[in-house]
Amino acid sequence: MPLFEWTDKIAVGVTVFDNQHKQLIAIINELHDAMKERRAKDVLSGIFLKLENYTKTHFHHEITVLKSAGYPDLSEHENQHRVLIEKLADLREKFDSGSLFVSTETMNFLKDWLVNHIMGHDKKYSGFLKD
Numbered sequence: 001m002p003l004f005e006w007t008d009k010i011a012v013g014v015t016v017f018d019n020q021h022k023q024l025i026a027i028i029n030e031l032h033d034a035m036k037e038r039r040a041k042d043v044l045s046g047i048f049l050k051l052e053n054y055t056k057t058h059f060h061h062e063i064t065v066l067k068s069a070g071y072p073d074l075s076e077h078e079n080q081h082r083v084l085i086e087k088l089a090d091l092r093e094k095f096d097s098g099s100l101f102v103s104t105e106t107m108n109f110l111k112d113w114l115v116n117h118i119m120g121h122d123k124k125y126s127g128f129l130k131d
């Protein structure tokens with residue numbers, strides 16, 4: 001069973017970004033499954049890296065679109081992205097160095113991390129881009 005699933009509640013109404021959020025959810029679910037199946041450390045590490053890389057791609061895409069649309073709170077949004085990437089990188093480094101085990105707590109953190117990004121920040125551009 002997946003850790004969580006995309007629902008309309010977290011839709012931002014911009015198809016390309018909703019699809020990218022679905023992809024992020026899929027990677028977090030993949031990590032969750034690998035954790036439950038007690039897969040090897042390098043497998044988990046690889047999924048962590050995939051999550052970080054895809055997040056960077058997604059954030060880059062968001063900023064590019066928001067910039068060309070003249071979004072007023074661009075720098076605030078960029079700041080939030082930076083904080084989110086730092087959290088993710090910190091988690092991955094701790095995992096790689098052996099000071100963190102992927103646990104239910106880690107997975108809930110990642111779930112909240114993504115939901116907070118979408119609900120707290122992306123929902124703000126939702127109305128702007130749809131207009």
Ligand SMILES: [Fe+2]
Pocket residue numbers: 017021058062117118122
């Ligand atoms: Fe986003």
